[in-house]
Structures are given as structure tokens and as C-alpha cells.
Amino acid sequence: MNVIRTTPPRPVDVTAVFPQLAPLARPAIRLHPRPGAPSPHDSSVGGPLLWPADEPWPHCHESHNQMDDLYEAYEVRASEDYEWHDGPNPMVPMAQLYVRDIPLLRPPGEADLLQVLWCPFEHEPDYKPPTALFWRSSAAVTGTLGTPPGPFAVEYDGYIPRPCVLTPEQITEYPNSTDLSKELQQQLRDWSNWQAAGSAVDSSWAPYPDSFYGSELSVAPGWKVGGWPGWGLTDPIARFCTACGAKMAPLLTIASCEWDSSNMGWVPYEDQALGSLDDSCVANPPKVKVSRTNRLQLYVCPEYPDHPHTDLIQ
Incomplete structure (x- = not known):
């Protein structure tokens, strides 16, 4: 695995704007599958x-x-x-x-x-x-x-x-906005809070400040291990182990694309010279399409990984 993929740094330190997010940081590993x-x-x-x-x-x-x-x-x-x-x-x-x-x-x-x-x-x-x-x-x-x-x-x-090799990269994720308290969700929607970060925040996001958080700062797109789940088809759904009742943790996200037009800020540096980044051959190297264009999220018991797993389409 001598080839690497490097995710650009996030455009702003979200914990400097919202310190409440700092304890919610989770590590994730982007798999970056490539043919x-x-x-x-x-x-x-x-x-x-x-x-x-x-x-x-x-x-x-x-x-x-x-x-x-x-x-x-x-x-x-x-x-x-x-x-x-x-x-x-x-x-x-x-x-x-x-x-x-x-x-x-x-x-x-x-x-x-x-x-x-x-x-x-x-x-x-x-x-x-x-x-x-x-x-x-x-x-x-x-x-x-x-x-x-x-x-x-x-x-x-x-x-x-399509068979793909991996170039794993560890990153830090923060929860999808729907996993946050109502109070913090409201703060994310207030553009004045983002303005405190200065020029690092693109003003084109001003009408959609919560979308800026969702697209650029929280959950990475694509294939990954760990991190926070992405939601879209449903509100957050807690998963519990059928064997011991423990709250299950995200294990693997199987994605229909590595990125799309809504999250281009996550495109690795090494892929930014590939021409049309929204082309399906570039943005979906394994050519996997889950339930047409969704994600399959696998969850495992954090206490006993060999307990039965579960999964969810999002």
C-alpha cells in the first residue's frame, strides 16, 4: 500500500466555532478503494x-x-x-x-x-x-x-x-446534524456563528449554514470504517445488539460513490487532477450501487464483535 490518498484539511476547525462538538469527535478510516x-x-x-x-x-x-x-x-x-x-x-x-x-x-x-x-x-x-x-x-x-x-x-x-485495492487514511468525523441536540442544531443554522470563523468560511454557504456543516465538516462520504453514520433516508435509528442489548457501533459503510457534487471538499488531493470528478468511473471505482444510489451501513456490538451484526440502508 505504497500509494496514498490524502483528504484536504477541513476549511474550518469546527470545534473552535462550536466547542460542544469536541467530545463528539470520532476516528474513521476512509478506505479509498481504487481499481x-x-x-x-x-x-x-x-x-x-x-x-x-x-x-x-x-x-x-x-x-x-x-x-x-x-x-x-x-x-x-x-x-x-x-x-x-x-x-x-x-x-x-x-x-x-x-x-x-x-x-x-x-x-x-x-x-x-x-x-x-x-x-x-x-x-x-x-x-x-x-x-x-x-x-x-x-x-x-x-x-x-x-x-x-x-x-x-x-x-x-x-x-x-469491481476488484479494488485500498489506501486507508484515518480522519476525524463529527455527528450528522440530526444526531445533535435541538439547541446545537439551531446554532448550526445561525450564520452569525459561522462568521466568527472569518474568511475560512465561504460566504456562498450563508443561506445554508447547516448544509455547510453537513457537507464539509461532519461525516465523510464514501467507503469507510468506524466514524459516525450518515443519515438521509431516515432520522437517526439506534441499533441494539440482539444478543446482549448493547448499543451497536458503526463498523463499515458500503457506499455507492466516493463523493458527489454536494461534498467535493472531501475529494483527495491525489484525485483532483483526474478531470471530471463527478464522472462515475472516478467517483465510484468499485462500481457498486446500493439500492440504486444509497449506502449500506453495517453495525457491530462494541462489547462482543462476534455477536450478530446488523445493517441499515441510508
């Missing part, structure tokens, strides 16, 4: 997994042949590369993350590797792809599976990631 040829020994998005040869490959056991209404509602069609039939569907590798590259991960026991797979199909009732997490010790894998089974059912191409 490449990862090996099973690399952290990757859509790359091959370090999967034990003697361990069964995970399958989705839900139905995959009763989706006509969904196709019509979402205006998508079945890929012509797949033959439709019912039965267990082999899951697709989404991400492989080594703790050596992503130190924010807190694996259980002696594990040093997280593997994330999903079924490339949206299922009821939430119409999102089911996910599976596997924590394992890489040193314990002595023989790897050569060629894993591929899925027989794929809803559309955006659920098959």
Missing part, C-alpha cells in the same frame, strides 16, 4: 478472500425467483449473464480488511482479519442485500480455496464490485 489486482493477502474491496479450503462457502438461502414486482418498482432487470432459479445463492465477496491496515477494527480473540460478503440481491422486508461477516486469524489459514462458487442470481451489476 487494482488485490491478492487474498491484501485488504480489498471485491477482491479474493483468504478463505480456508476446508470451510464451506457461505450461501444465501432466501428465495431468488419471485422478484418481478421488485424489478418493476425499481426499474431494474435481471442480468443476462445469470440463469434464474430458486435455491441457495453463493454470496459475493465485498470487503476483506486486515487489522494491520485498518487498526480501528476491534476483532474478537486472536482474529486479525474481517471478511464481508453479501447476496447480490435485495430481499424483503427492507429490500437490501443480506450480509455475512467473518472474523478470522489469517495465520490459522493453511490452505486457501482456489476458486469460490459464483452467484447464480444477481439483481443488477451494481451488486458485483
Whole structure:
């Protein structure tokens, strides 16, 4: 991982304007997936997994042949590369993350590797792809599976990631405004508070001061580990562990794009010379599209990471 990606510094120190935010700072690691040829020994998005040869490959056991209404509602069609039939569907590798590259991960026991797979199909009732997490010790894998089974059912191409290498970068995030108190939300909407920061704040944001916070200062776009969740489809929804009741923490955000026109300030320096930054080939290197253009947020129990995880479309 000798290539780097560098997020520009935020245009203003938000904690200098709103000291109340300082205790709410959280570390996050932007993954910066970019097309490449990862090996099973690399952290990757859509790359091959370090999967034990003697361990069964995970399958989705839900139905995959009763989706006509969904196709019509979402205006998508079945890929012509797949033959439709019912039965267990082999899951697709989404991400492989080594703790050596992503130190924010807190694996259980002696594990040093997280593997994330999903079924490339949206299922009821939430119409999102089911996910599976596997924590394992890489040193314990002595023989790897050569060629894993591929899925027989794929809803559309955006659920098959293009293999990407990662250039992880740690940043600091602050909560989405809807995660803040009503009083602080009101202060964010008062442009006079931002004017105290001086020329560092672009005056074009004056009519939309809270949007300045949301777009430039709080939650980073794109693929990331940890940090704060981004909200948009719903207000904040607390997730609780079904095994122990602990409040769950954001683990991984699977994004439909690395940035868009609303958050161009997060584009890494190294990508700013790529021409049209809003081009889908630049802004979405894995070519993943979650529920068309959304994010899939995975949550894990902070006390016991091997407890069942949960996920949420935003």
C-alpha cells in the first residue's frame, strides 16, 4: 500500500466555532478503494478472500425467483449473464480488511482479519442485500480455496464490485446534524456563528449554514470504517445488539460513490487532477450501487464483535 490518498484539511476547525462538538469527535478510516489486482493477502474491496479450503462457502438461502414486482418498482432487470432459479445463492465477496491496515477494527480473540460478503440481491422486508461477516486469524489459514462458487442470481451489476485495492487514511468525523441536540442544531443554522470563523468560511454557504456543516465538516462520504453514520433516508435509528442489548457501533459503510457534487471538499488531493470528478468511473471505482444510489451501513456490538451484526440502508 505504497500509494496514498490524502483528504484536504477541513476549511474550518469546527470545534473552535462550536466547542460542544469536541467530545463528539470520532476516528474513521476512509478506505479509498481504487481499481487494482488485490491478492487474498491484501485488504480489498471485491477482491479474493483468504478463505480456508476446508470451510464451506457461505450461501444465501432466501428465495431468488419471485422478484418481478421488485424489478418493476425499481426499474431494474435481471442480468443476462445469470440463469434464474430458486435455491441457495453463493454470496459475493465485498470487503476483506486486515487489522494491520485498518487498526480501528476491534476483532474478537486472536482474529486479525474481517471478511464481508453479501447476496447480490435485495430481499424483503427492507429490500437490501443480506450480509455475512467473518472474523478470522489469517495465520490459522493453511490452505486457501482456489476458486469460490459464483452467484447464480444477481439483481443488477451494481451488486458485483469491481476488484479494488485500498489506501486507508484515518480522519476525524463529527455527528450528522440530526444526531445533535435541538439547541446545537439551531446554532448550526445561525450564520452569525459561522462568521466568527472569518474568511475560512465561504460566504456562498450563508443561506445554508447547516448544509455547510453537513457537507464539509461532519461525516465523510464514501467507503469507510468506524466514524459516525450518515443519515438521509431516515432520522437517526439506534441499533441494539440482539444478543446482549448493547448499543451497536458503526463498523463499515458500503457506499455507492466516493463523493458527489454536494461534498467535493472531501475529494483527495491525489484525485483532483483526474478531470471530471463527478464522472462515475472516478467517483465510484468499485462500481457498486446500493439500492440504486444509497449506502449500506453495517453495525457491530462494541462489547462482543462476534455477536450478530446488523445493517441499515441510508
